[in-house]
Amino acid sequence: MGRMARSCTQSLLKAVNYALGMFGVAMIVYALWMFRVWLRDRESDHAETPWFTYTVLGFGVLMCLITCSGHVAAETASGCCLYFYMVLVFLVCVFEGAVTADVFLNSNWEEDFPEDPTENLDKLKDFIKDNFDICKWIGFTVVALQGMGILLAIILKALGPHHVRYYESDDDYLPDRVPLLKNYVPHQSYVVSDQFGPKTRFSEFENQP
Incomplete structure (x- = not known):
């Protein structure tokens, strides 16, 4: 029962991370598109560094790294990997919460960010306003998904890794490990018969006076 619960939790954690990975890939594609447009227009209009493009690109790469770390943590169920994954996702959630709170609670939130020479931030803002329900x-x-990832990691940490049993006697459980060995020769027991015992005793009898 515990092994089944652990396998289900591992599968769910991998599925959650795959979804986060798709979101990260979408952000990377969007950042590359913005970077291509900036390279096309930088000689005439935009000469400054497109910080918004690099921010989106970095955040997308970070989401992909979270996906990889979550997959490794789900596969190994190691405590160190799970802790690293949970801390990474938690920090991302804190960053997202801080940015969201600044946007909704601060009416002058645009002053907290540097000016975007590519104007992609303004375009994204207008797109979110026009499609607020979908973006929400x-x-x-x-x-x-991030909250589910943390919750599943906690559950998987509580279930623990797969237990490997070691036995003092190798003879009782050796057939289970035979397929992993090459050129395995099974142990054979030999019975030593006393073939020369009677002859030796007869020779001793002949030598007596």
């Missing part, structure tokens, strides 16, 4: 559900989905 996308944001809720990402946050929910």
Whole structure:
């Protein structure tokens, strides 16, 4: 029962991380598109560094790294990997919460960010305003997936890794490990018969006076 629960938790954690990985790949593709447009127009209009493009690209790479670390943590169920994954996701959630709180609670939140020479931030802001319902559900989905990832990691840590049993006697459980060995020759027991015992005793009898 414990092994089945552990396997289900590992599969769910991998699925959650795959979804987060798709979100990260989408951000990387969007950042590369913005970077391509900036390279095309930088000689005429934009000469400054596109910080918003690099921020989106870095965040997308970070999401992909979280996906890889979550997959490793789910596969190994190691305490160190799970702790690293949970801390990484928690820090991302804190960053997202801080940015969201600044945007909704601060009316002059645009002053907290440097000016974007590519104007992609303004375009994204206008797109979110025009499609607020869709963007809201996308944001809720990402946050929910991150929360599920932390919860599943905690459950998997509580279940613990797969237990490997070691036995003092190798003879009782050797057939289970035979397929992993090459050119394995099974142990054979030999019975030494006393073939020369009677002859030796007869020779001794002949030598007596």
